[in-house]
Every structure is written in structure tokens, then in C-alpha cells.
Amino acid sequence: MTQSTQCLTRTLFGCDGLATWLARGSRTRVTLLIDPGVLGSEIVARVRRQVAKAERGEQLVVLSGPGTLLGVLELAERLTGAELVVGVGGGSLLDQAKLLALLHGRPSARARLTVPQRSGMLVLPPGTERALGLVAVPTTLGTGAELSTAACLEYPQGKRLIAGECLRPDIAVLDPVATDTLPPELVSEAVLEALFRLVSMYAGDHADLPTEDALTEALAVRLVSAGHAVRRAREAGTPVERPLRAEIAKLSGLTHQEWLHLGRGAWANKGWLIANEVSVALGVRKMRAVAAVLPPLWRAIAGGDERLGSARRLARLWSSLRAVDPDGLPGDPAGGMAALIDSWRVERRLTPDDHTDDDTGDDVLDAIAGRIVRAWGAGLPMLGGLTRDEVRELLTEVLRTPEATRC
Structure with a gap:
């Protein structure tokens, strides 16, 4: 039986109900895709x-290493007799599990994924069906891959979003046991990742949608509160307890729900x-x-670049987020977000020196601006008409010289 393309993911909070779900189905052969880092885990x-x-x-x-086009294609051919895939690992592994479930025994899907194109995004046609059932068990936080309709894959020309x-x-298993060994600094990053995904769609769009706005604002406030709780645990040198990690996993998954973004522009999240x-x-x-990108992006939005988002909506959103910690965060959205990121001890300083080649800083900026415009602009709709020079100007704020970084 083929998988319906319209079914919603059922979420299990803990593993206990998985056996019941498996026993009810007709699939008897389960392929477990495991991240080597969690192979011996509980x-x-x-x-x-x-x-x-x-x-x-x-x-x-x-599976080891990042998912590549060649690796996924080869593994899909080797998984003979598979009926259901259960992926246990981080976002990269779950993305590979999704694509393996799609590709298995489907030459048409293989052809779709290998068609030459410059765009950084590949949209599967409506009606495309998976060959295999799919269960996702995330061992990291923040990506929400277990509930999303997208996957990232490394191509020879760069990373592509499918x-x-x-x-x-079909099933997402959220069990806090899976993140017991996750370092606290990565929990902070996870909260920021979910928050970034959520607020970028809100501030990147100009339409006021009362219901969707209210839901997004409430969820964003919950994420900021969770981020502050993680910060307090890290400051005290105590573990990030399971209930808090379970809440972060739930909030992260909710950021992918379509009802939050109904009526939004498809390319609102340019960040x-x-x-x-x-x-x-x-x-x-x-x-x-x-x-590194988020504060300069918000500064450009607040400065009036309507292609990147709405200054009015950004100010309204930041007012709600700042209210969680009014004494510790500035009123300016860009400065406030920079202060929030710093308070969560997430590293946000990048310089051209982070590039491993011998290129100069100007060369690095030019190269990255070219990559961005080639994959997402120059006739493609994602960048909203931003030119290479405009993207490069934004990157000068993202990638600071060592001298500017120290100031």
C-alpha cells in the first residue's frame, strides 16, 4: 500500500505506543536507520x-556523515525488501530517512532528485507518493525534522532543500530520553533555531492575519521563555531537565505546522x-x-527594506518577546535580538577568516553573495529581487573583520 501524501503526522510522546502502531499495520519488515553517535543509547x-x-x-x-545525493541514491538501491523505515538520529539522518522512503523502488523520484538545476530548492509535485512507511525519532532538538515536509541534502553544487x-x-516519537546526552549549548541553539524559523515567517511577511499572528506570537513567547530557562540552567551548572527538553521538542515541532503560516508568502524567510x-x-x-545573520537582517528590516520584511510587524513582535525579559533586552529589535543571542551564549560572530581558503575578505563576500543569488535569485522568486550587490552589503554586517568584531 502506498503512503497517502495528505496524512498528518501522529506524534507519540515516548516510545511506549510505537509497538501498538506497528502491530496494527501490514508492514512486517522494519529498516532501522541509526546515527552512529546513538547506536548504544537507551x-x-x-x-x-x-x-x-x-x-x-x-x-x-x-548511517554516518551528512546526507549526500550519491549516498542516498546508493542506499535506496541496497534496501531490498524494506517496507517501513524508522530513523533514529539528528536532523540530517531524519532527512536521509525521508528521502530513502521516497526513493525506494521509485525511478521517477530518482529522476526528479537528479534533474540538473541551479535553484537551491526542489519542490516535489503534488501527488508524489512515498514508497515506504516512515517513523522519525529525533535525538536532537530544534530542527523539527520529524514533523516537517522538507529535507536538506548535499549536492555537488551545495546544499539543496527538497x-x-x-x-x-507517519509517526514522530518525541522522547526526552533521546536527548539526555545533548550538550546544554546545543539545547540553547535548538531553541534559537525554532524561534528563528517561526519569527522569520512572521516578520518577513507584510500581511496582518489576526489568528495566525496571535498563535505565532504566543508560540514565540513560549520559546523565548524556554530559552531563558535553559540559560538559567547553564548559568547554575545544572542539567537541562527532561520536562524542559520535552517542551522544547514540542514547541519546535509546532513551528512547522501549516496553520501558523496560512496566507503567508512562500519566501518570507529569506534569512x-x-x-x-x-x-x-x-x-x-x-x-x-x-x-550571525539574524541581527543584521532585522536591522535591514527595521531600516525599511520591505523586500526583507515588515518593520512594523517586527517591532510588534519584538515588543512581545522583550516583555519576557524587559530589563535584560534592549527595545531595538536588532540590538535586542543580538543581546538575546549573547545571553543564551550562542556564538554569533563570523569573520571572513573563518573561510579556510586563501581568499581575501572581499573575495569571500563576493563568493558567498554569488552563491546566494545563483541559488535563490537572478530570476528565481525567493530573494524578492535582491541583487548581488545588495546581498553583499548585507553580508558585510554578517561577516565582520576581526577588528570590527572586537569592538
Whole structure:
């Protein structure tokens, strides 16, 4: 039976209900895709016990490294006899699990993913169906990959975003045991990632939508409150407890829900496009790039660049977020977000020196601006008409010289 492209993901809070769900279905062969970093962990043991309890056969596959086009294509060919994929790992592994479930036994899907194009985004046509069932068990926080309809994949020309309803998992298992060993600094980054995803759609669009706005504002306030709670735990040298991590996982997943963004422009989150290319070009973690991009992006929006977003809506949103910590955060949205990121101890300072080649700072800025415009602009709609020079100007605020960084 093929997977419906319109079904919503069912969320299980803990692993206990997984065996019941597996036993009710007709699929008897389960392929476990495991991140090597969690192979001997309690969450993997729990998932395997559920598979055994449901009396399903198990094939264990350990994936290492970032997902690449070639790697996913080769593994899809090797997974003979698979009926259901259970991915246990971080966002990259879950993205690979999604694409393997799509590609297995589907030449048409393979052709779609390998068609030459310069765009950084590949949209799967409506009606595209997955070949396999899919269960996602995240072992990190922030990406919300277990509830999203998108996946990132490394192509020879760079990272590409693949989107389609068929990439939405059947089941998402949110178990705080899965993040027991997650370093506290990565929990802070996770909250920022979810907040960035949420507020970028809100501030990047000009339309006032009362219901969607109210829901987004409430969720953003909850995320900021959670981020401050993580900060307090880190300052006290105490663990980020399971209930708080469970709440962050729930909030992160909610940021992907379509009802938050009904009526929004498809390309409202231009910050993600820019941060993605900065991350790849400099070889730094995605959230370090996001943290560097967000304050300059907000400064440009507040300065009146309507292609990037609405200054009025940004001010309204920041007023709500600042109210969570009015004494510690400035009233200016860009300065306030920079202060919030710093208070959460997320590194946001990038310089051209982070580039590993011998290029000068100007060369690095030119190269990254070129990457961004090639993948998302120059006739493509994502950048809203921003030119290479305009993108480069924004990057001068994102990538500071060492002297400016120290000031």
C-alpha cells in the first residue's frame, strides 16, 4: 500500500505506543536507520524493544556523515525488501530517512532528485507518493525534522532543500530520553533555531492575519521563555531537565505546522536562504550562521527594506518577546535580538577568516553573495529581487573583520 501524501503526522510522546502502531499495520519488515553517535543509547534500545514487541523483522543500518545525493541514491538501491523505515538520529539522518522512503523502488523520484538545476530548492509535485512507511525519532532538538515536509541534502553544487507533502513522516516519537546526552549549548541553539524559523515567517511577511499572528506570537513567547530557562540552567551548572527538553521538542515541532503560516508568502524567510549559504561556504554549523545573520537582517528590516520584511510587524513582535525579559533586552529589535543571542551564549560572530581558503575578505563576500543569488535569485522568486550587490552589503554586517568584531 502506498503512503497517502495528505496524512498528518501522529506524534507519540515516548516510545511506549510505537509497538501498538506497528502491530496494527501490514508492514512486517522494519529498516532501522541509526546515527552512529546513538547506536548504544537507551533510545535505540527502546525503539528496538518496540519493534520486537510488535513481532516485526528488523534490518539495522548505521548511517554516518551528512546526507549526500550519491549516498542516498546508493542506499535506496541496497534496501531490498524494506517496507517501513524508522530513523533514529539528528536532523540530517531524519532527512536521509525521508528521502530513502521516497526513493525506494521509485525511478521517477530518482529522476526528479537528479534533474540538473541551479535553484537551491526542489519542490516535489503534488501527488508524489512515498514508497515506504516512515517513523522519525529525533535525538536532537530544534530542527523539527520529524514533523516537517522538507529535507536538506548535499549536492555537488551545495546544499539543496527538497520539499513535498510526501516527506511528512507517519509517526514522530518525541522522547526526552533521546536527548539526555545533548550538550546544554546545543539545547540553547535548538531553541534559537525554532524561534528563528517561526519569527522569520512572521516578520518577513507584510500581511496582518489576526489568528495566525496571535498563535505565532504566543508560540514565540513560549520559546523565548524556554530559552531563558535553559540559560538559567547553564548559568547554575545544572542539567537541562527532561520536562524542559520535552517542551522544547514540542514547541519546535509546532513551528512547522501549516496553520501558523496560512496566507503567508512562500519566501518570507529569506534569512534561512542566506544563512544556509553562509554555513556551507564557511564550513560552520548552521546555527552559528543563523545567529550571525539574524541581527543584521532585522536591522535591514527595521531600516525599511520591505523586500526583507515588515518593520512594523517586527517591532510588534519584538515588543512581545522583550516583555519576557524587559530589563535584560534592549527595545531595538536588532540590538535586542543580538543581546538575546549573547545571553543564551550562542556564538554569533563570523569573520571572513573563518573561510579556510586563501581568499581575501572581499573575495569571500563576493563568493558567498554569488552563491546566494545563483541559488535563490537572478530570476528565481525567493530573494524578492535582491541583487548581488545588495546581498553583499548585507553580508558585510554578517561577516565582520576581526577588528570590527572586537569592538
